[in-house]
Amino acid sequence: MSDPAAVIDDLRAESDELDRLVAGLSEEEWGTATPAAGWTVAHQIAHLAWTDEVALVAATSPGAFAQEVEKALAEPDTFVDRAAEAGARRPPAELLAHWRTGRDRLRQTLRDAPPGARFPWYGPPMSAMSMATARLMETWAHGQDVADALGVVREATDRLRHVAHIGVRARDYAYLVRGIEPPKEQFRVELTGPGGELWTWGPEGAPGAEGLGRVTGPALDFCLLVTQRAHRDDLAVRAEGADADRWLDIAQAFAGPAGTGRAPKGG
Secondary structure (H helix, E strand, O other): OOOHHHHHHHHHHHHHHHHHHHOOOOHHHHOOEOOOOOOEHHHHHHHHHHHHHHHHHHHHOHHHHHHHHHHHHHOOOOHHHHHHHHHHOOOHHHHHHHHHHHHHHHHHHHHHOOOOOOEOOOOOOEOHHHHHHHHHHHHHHHHHHHHHHHOOOOOOOOOHHHHHHHHHHOHHHHHHOOOOOOOOOOOEEEEEOOOOOEEEEOOOOOOHHHOOOEEEEEHHHHHHHHOOOOOHHHOOOEEEOHHHHHHHHHOOOOOOOOOOOOOOOOO
């Protein structure tokens, strides 16, 4: 994952897939409730459009982005919902056009970024590749909300590797945002990709029985877990070792406060 252009291409493909899912919806269907409480399909797309816009500000005007951070600190529990609500009030055609324009501008800015450039963010500063990966993760996650709302089953693709990667990299953040000290040892993560290939992260010999921790399972399930789009009880992700087991209860791939996640299907 050392080539920003490859991640940016995958970001475009992920965005285009979601675009095709919503482009033909009626105005009534844009108002369909999604699994995120209080958010319709329009809220989901409005959120993506707003986040792309803020990311573009971060990449082009760090001073202006600092003002966005101040707004977030002033109302940490409401600023995301406020932005989504404002965007969702736009007519669907206008909202869709706004999202398309914004995401195109952001992708081009990331492509043109000089090597080694770092952009401020709500969490640690990001490189162009990290920013593209984060945008892909969020596009996939909110796209899952839209698909669930519309009763659509999406085909898993190799783009999930980017989502899984940021989920693994954000391990320590998931602890710190909850005021918990992260484990000193890294975990071994072994996931089965959509085509049956094995994707791995971490030290090869991390034995769960010794407490070093190992996580295994389908890549799709792991991505649903770290984006908090499904409850752990409904997924085939398994942990060896107490620390790894605890991580699966709190894992999150996104910046910001710890989310509440989804309730298990059984209640």
